Amino acid sequence: MAIYLTRESKVLVQGMTGAEGMRHTRRMLAAGTDVVGGVNPRKAGRTVDFDGRAMPVFGSVHDARETTGADVSVLFVPPAFSKDAVMEAADAGIPLAVVITEGIPVHDAVVFQAHARRRGTRVIGPNCPGLITPGQSNAGIIPADITEPGRVGLVSKSGTLTYQLMYELRDIGFSTCVGIGGDPVVGTTHIDCLAAFEADPETELIVLIGEIGGDAEERAATCIAEHVTKPVVAYVAGFTAPEGRTMGHAGAIVSGSSGTARAKKAALEAVGVRVGETPSATARLVRDRLASTDGRLAPG
Amino acid sequence: MDLYEHQARELFEEHGILVPRAEVATSAEEARACAARLGGRVLVKAQVKAGGRGKAGGVKRAADPPAAELMARQILGMDIKGHTVRAVMLAQSVAIESEFYVSYALDRAAGQFLAIASAEGGMDIEDVAATRPEAVARVPIDPGEGVVRHKAAEIAAAAGLPAEAADTLTALWNVLIREDALLVEVNPLVRTPQGQLIALDAKVTLDDNAHFRQARWGVQDTAYDDEREAVAAAKGLTYVKLDGQVGVIGNGAGLVMATLDAVAGRGARPANFLDIGGGASAQVMADGLGVVLGDPSVTCVLVNVFGGITACDAVADGIVRALESVRLTKPLVVRLDGNNAARGRAVLDACAHPLVEQATTMDGAARRAAELAHVAPAV
Numbered sequence: 001m002a003i004y005l006t007r008e009s010k011v012l013v014q015g016m017t018g019a020e021g022m023r024h025t026r027r028m029l030a031a032g033t034d035v036v037g038g039v040n041p042r043k044a045g046r047t048v049d050f051d052g053r054a055m056p057v058f059g060s061v062h063d064a065r066e067t068t069g070a071d072v073s074v075l076f077v078p079p080a081f082s083k084d085a086v087m088e089a090a091d092a093g094i095p096l097a098v099v100i101t102e103g104i105p106v107h108d109a110v111v112f113q114a115h116a117r118r119r120g121t122r123v124i125g126p127n128c129p130g131l132i133t134p135g136q137s138n139a140g141i142i143p144a145d146i147t148e149p150g151r152v153g154l155v156s157k158s159g160t161l162t163y164q165l166m167y168e169l170r171d172i173g174f175s176t177c178v179g180i181g182g183d184p185v186v187g188t189t190h191i192d193c194l195a196a197f198e199a200d201p202e203t204e205l206i207v208l209i210g211e212i213g214g215d216a217e218e219r220a221a222t223c224i225a226e227h228v229t230k231p232v233v234a235y236v237a238g239f240t241a242p243e244g245r246t247m248g249h250a251g252a253i254v255s256g257s258s259g260t261a262r263a264k265k266a267a268l269e270a271v272g273v274r275v276g277e278t279p280s281a282t283a284r285l286v287r288d289r290l291a292s293t294d295g296r297l298a299p300g
Numbered sequence: 301m302d303l304y305e306h307q308a309r310e311l312f313e314e315h316g317i318l319v320p321r322a323e324v325a326t327s328a329e330e331a332r333a334c335a336a337r338l339g340g341r342v343l344v345k346a347q348v349k350a351g352g353r354g355k356a357g358g359v360k361r362a363a364d365p366p367a368a369e370l371m372a373r374q375i376l377g378m379d380i381k382g383h384t385v386r387a388v389m390l391a392q393s394v395a396i397e398s399e400f401y402v403s404y405a406l407d408r409a410a411g412q413f414l415a416i417a418s419a420e421g422g423m424d425i426e427d428v429a430a431t432r433p434e435a436v437a438r439v440p441i442d443p444g445e446g447v448v449r450h451k452a453a454e455i456a457a458a459a460g461l462p463a464e465a466a467d468t469l470t471a472l473w474n475v476l477i478r479e480d481a482l483l484v485e486v487n488p489l490v491r492t493p494q495g496q497l498i499a500l501d502a503k504v505t506l507d508d509n510a511h512f513r514q515a516r517w518g519v520q521d522t523a524y525d526d527e528r529e530a531v532a533a534a535k536g537l538t539y540v541k542l543d544g545q546v547g548v549i550g551n552g553a554g555l556v557m558a559t560l561d562a563v564a565g566r567g568a569r570p571a572n573f574l575d576i577g578g579g580a581s582a583q584v585m586a587d588g589l590g591v592v593l594g595d596p597s598v599t600c601v602l603v604n605v606f607g608g609i610t611a612c613d614a615v616a617d618g619i620v621r622a623l624e625s626v627r628l629t630k631p632l633v634v635r636l637d638g639n640n641a642a643r644g645r646a647v648l649d650a651c652a653h654p655l656v657e658q659a660t661t662m663d664g665a666a667r668r669a670a671e672l673a674h675v676a677p678a679v
Binding site: 080105106107110111113141142143146156157158159163164182184186211235239240241242244245248251252277278280 | 507540563578608609638666
């Protein structure tokens with residue numbers, strides 16, 4: 001099993017005919033994703049060829065969903081048009097919208113997240129690398145060939161740290177890796193993914209990657225204490241970040257006394273989560289933890 | 301991006317919020333003339349993008365123009381939390397009967413904005429919130445409805461503000477929405493003996509991501525920022541100047557932050573944060589290296605790339621290209637993994653520059669860079 005995305009997922013690409021959309025649709029297809037088409041109102045009825053596979057272009061998400069039964073939409077739509085595109089996906093009843101686009105204004109995110117919640121659409125992102133269930137499906141831009149299917153679930157605010165951890169633990173493998181994005185307002189949180197991994201029988205251990213800004217990690221710690229029985233290993237980036245400076249991600253800023261990596265690490269450790277000092281050290285903690293679990297489970 | 305107080309004040313005025321008359325001066329003599337035009341009794345306020353100006357001595361009361369000149373002389377050039385004061389705002393003195401606090405801020409957990417208001421304004425709101433949380437009202441705002449008349453009245457009542465504060469609350473919400481602000485804050489909002497509500501301070505943080513539709517403040521005050529930050533921004537790089545010796549370049553905000561931490565964990569201090577972003581070309585890498593090598597405080601550079609969309613051979617080509625135009629005098633440690641890593645490593649091997657060495661892991665690269673930063677002579 002996996003969370004949110006399986007080999008049965010039918011994936012639509014909003015913005016498929018743009019440069020980024022084309023590039024990543026090709027990569028998703030190569031990773032085995034069941035891509036069923038794209039959306040572009042100005043190119044409806046055409047097809048786009050991806051190495052011999054003709055992908056239909058629909059005029060609206062509604063049409064695409066009617067025709068193909070798409071249940072996931074991956075969005076590569078420019079920031080100025082992203083709000084409308086997400087709302088269109090939600091109105092068409094798409095259960096999962098993965099918003100890769102970087103640089104969406106926060107006011108737009110607030111509006112489309114509220115709209116999606118009302119319509120029952122789960123949004124992942126914006127400004128995220130998407131999610132991958134290795135060996136089954138890839139919705140977004142995470143490289144598909146750096147890890148294997150396995151028993152670790154991963155949820156991360158950072159794209160490249162997702163890749164780094166996937167690579168470090170490639171021999172153990174992953175159930176699903178979810179990049180939730182580094183913006184101040186994201187649709188799917190650490191807590192949502194923790195709950196989903198807790199319920200997923202194939203996930204034995206959860207890796208949580210956080211960074212400075214906000215209090216999502218502190219809230220995740222509370223959730224872990226109350227609801228998560230599986231082992232959790234974490235990494236938090238940004239110990240050296242100065243106050244008041246945005247470090248790359250729009251949401252990665254230490255303001256006043258809140259949002260520091262130190263506070264997040266302390267909150268996680270207080271509920272029994274082991275927190276690594278670097279990505280490699282974090283990977284070692286995962287190995288140690290799995291080895292001790294395996295030891296307990298081994299007969300005799 | 302934070303606005304200076306005088307810019308935020310200007311926005312408030314445009315949206316119909318009462319503010320004291322004010323002028324900006326960049327010299328003490330100018331401050332004296334401004335004070336004279338404003339009637340003599342003024343507040344002299346440091347214009348820096350940092351809180352706690354009052355406590356730092358950056359806000360002073362002057363009874364007449366000569367006093368304003370003296371105060372301005374003391375405040376100009378001051379350092380407040382790492383920001384040099386290059387301008388002061390002179391604001392007309394206002395008679396105060398009572399002081400309040402009002403703001404709209406993003407509640408990240410709820411994914412929507414929140415009104416925060418208190419009848420106990422004028423002091424550190426964090427202290428009030430910590431010691432007497434019941435004195436601070438927090439009212440969530442439905443993004444579909446915003447702050448209309450009855451919502452504003454609800455906020456005012458919840459915080460114990462006078463009923464007429466509803467107008468200010470509505471106007472302040474309009475500032476937030478129309479200007480794509482992430483934060484608007486007034487502390488204090490004062491009531492005069494005549495019953496007027498006046499915003500004595502103004503803080504506005506704009507959303508950088510909304511520049512495409514809010515171009516107005518886009519190009520302001522680049523001279524106030526670090527010079528290298530301006531150069532990097534012009535080249536589309538995400539760069540933050542820090543105070544250490546190891547220049548750090550990587551792809552992706554999370555990985556670069558992790559690299560800074562790894563360097564610090566090895567006893568050295570990072571000189572900067574530089575993210576070349578996803579799918580960076582050789583030119584972007586070369587530009588980034590140029591910016592970091594141009595920083596005289598850098599004694600060693602660490603490049604840490606995990607190629608996802610970014611191709612490691614393009615990164616290596618960028619390094620080689622930069623080495624053709626800049627004479628390298630500082631050691632350069634490179635760690636490449638992921639997409640096209642083998643080709644990238646081969647490119648650097650073939651270049652065989654005596655000051656360039658490769659590391660196979662991120663931790664190893666950080667350790668080596670920290671060592672080299674200490675042995676390298678300061679330039």
